[in-house]
Amino acid sequence: xxxxxxxxxxxxxxxxxxxxxxxxxxxxxxxxxxxxxxxxxxxxxxxxxxxxxxxxxxxxxxxxxxxxxxxxxxxxxxxxxxxxxxxxxxxxxxxxxxxxxxxxxxxxxxxx
Amino acid sequence: xxxxxxxxxxxxxxxxxxxxxxxxxxxxxxxxxxxxxxxxxxxxxxxxxxxxxxxxxxxxxxxxxxxxxxxxxxxxxxxxxxxxxxxxxxxxxxxxxxxxxxxxxxxxxxxxxxxxxx
Numbered sequence: 001x002x003x004x005x006x007x008x009x010x011x012x013x014x015x016x017x018x019x020x021x022x023x024x025x026x027x028x029x030x031x032x033x034x035x036x037x038x039x040x041x042x043x044x045x046x047x048x049x050x051x052x053x054x055x056x057x058x059x060x061x062x063x064x065x066x067x068x069x070x071x072x073x074x075x076x077x078x079x080x081x082x083x084x085x086x087x088x089x090x091x092x093x094x095x096x097x098x099x100x101x102x103x104x105x106x107x108x109x110x111x112x
Numbered sequence: 113x114x115x116x117x118x119x120x121x122x123x124x125x126x127x128x129x130x131x132x133x134x135x136x137x138x139x140x141x142x143x144x145x146x147x148x149x150x151x152x153x154x155x156x157x158x159x160x161x162x163x164x165x166x167x168x169x170x171x172x173x174x175x176x177x178x179x180x181x182x183x184x185x186x187x188x189x190x191x192x193x194x195x196x197x198x199x200x201x202x203x204x205x206x207x208x209x210x211x212x213x214x215x216x217x218x219x220x221x222x223x224x225x226x227x228x229x230x
Contacts, residue, residue, distance in 0.1 A: 034218045043118070043205050043221035044156070087155065098209060099146060100219060104155040 002027045002092040006103035013078055013110050021073040021086055021106045029093025033071050034100065035064050036087040044087055047073075078110045114140045114210040118222025125196055125229055133191045133225045135206030141186035142208035146219070147179075150203040162189040196229040203227075 005024045013019055025033065032051055036044035048057045050066040057064050061082065063074040073086055085107050089100040115138040125131050135145055143164050148156040160181050161169045168181035178200075180192040189208075193200055207221040 032218070036218075036221075041203075041224065041226065043116075043207075043224045046218045046220065049218045098144065099158055099161055101158075102155045107153075 002090055002101040004088055004090055004101055004103035006086075006088050006106050008106060009104065010107040011109070013075075013108070015079055015110055015112050016077045018074070018076045018078070020075070021088075021108070023071040023073070023088030023103055024069060025071070025088075025090050025103075026069075027090045027092040027101075031091040031093050031098070033066055034089045034091070035071070035073055036089065038085045038087055038105070047086075075108070078108075080110045080112050083108055083110045114208070114220040116142075116206065116208050116220045116222045118206055118225055120225060121223060122226045123228070125227070127197055127229055128195055130192055130194045131196055131227060133193075133204055133206075133227075135189045135191070135208070135222050137187045137208045137210070137220075140208075140210040142189075142210065143186065145183060145189040145206055145208045147181060147189075147191050148205045148207065150205060150224075152203075156205065159191075193227065196227070198229045201227055201229045 003026045007022045032049050035047040038044045048064040053068045055066050061076045065072045085105045087105045089102045117136045119134050145162040147159045150156050158171050159174045162181045162183040164183045164186050170176050183189040203224050205224045207219045209219045
């Protein structure tokens with residue numbers, strides 16, 4: 001069974017204070033690791049897909065990296081508008097129809 | 113990018129009645145759609161996988177007769193909560209994966225439906 005664990009559960013930063021979110025996973029044949037952002041009362045918004053160890057992707061202040069056991073979402077010089085819940089999910093090779101397994105999320109709060 | 117539209121965004125219903133939630137892929141065809149349930153400050157829990165033209169695949173512990181899923185076309189899946197009770201109150205979210213752009217954009221999610229049963 002695929003498993004995803006995210007840490008920390010909550011993270012409070014000052015504006016401009018860089019940090020990282022962790023996503024540890026166990027999966028049978030990784031077919032993709034996904035990062036999403038979710039605002040309160042909204043559906044998840046796609047950020048990145050990573051497929052193989054060593055892969056990195058960037059978008060504005062966010063950078064996602066992947067190893068064989070975990071992924072990091074690095075946030076550089078965050079702004080208050082980056083406050084949201086960040087979700088990590090994996091798609092394993094053993095799952096039918098490509099379903100995703102989600103972690104519990106990290107609630108990020110950036111104070112001005 | 114791919115867009116998934118979900119309606120209604122909010123619904124309040126009386127206990128014992130049924131509620132239908134629609135999930136549409138607007139600019140792509142989705143052979144498979146997924147339905148999730150999310151409790152406050154919790155992650156997404158997959159309820160079922162919806163396949164066009166066939167029966168949905170439900171996750172363990174999800175009542176098939178309470179949560180009816182129909183995937184009648186390549187752009188529409190519906191979730192009907194039957195004989196709703198207060199414990200069914202939750203945030204329901206659908207998602208779909210565009211077969212060609214899915215590698216770039218992952219799975220696209222709807223905006224969610226807040227169901228309140230009174």
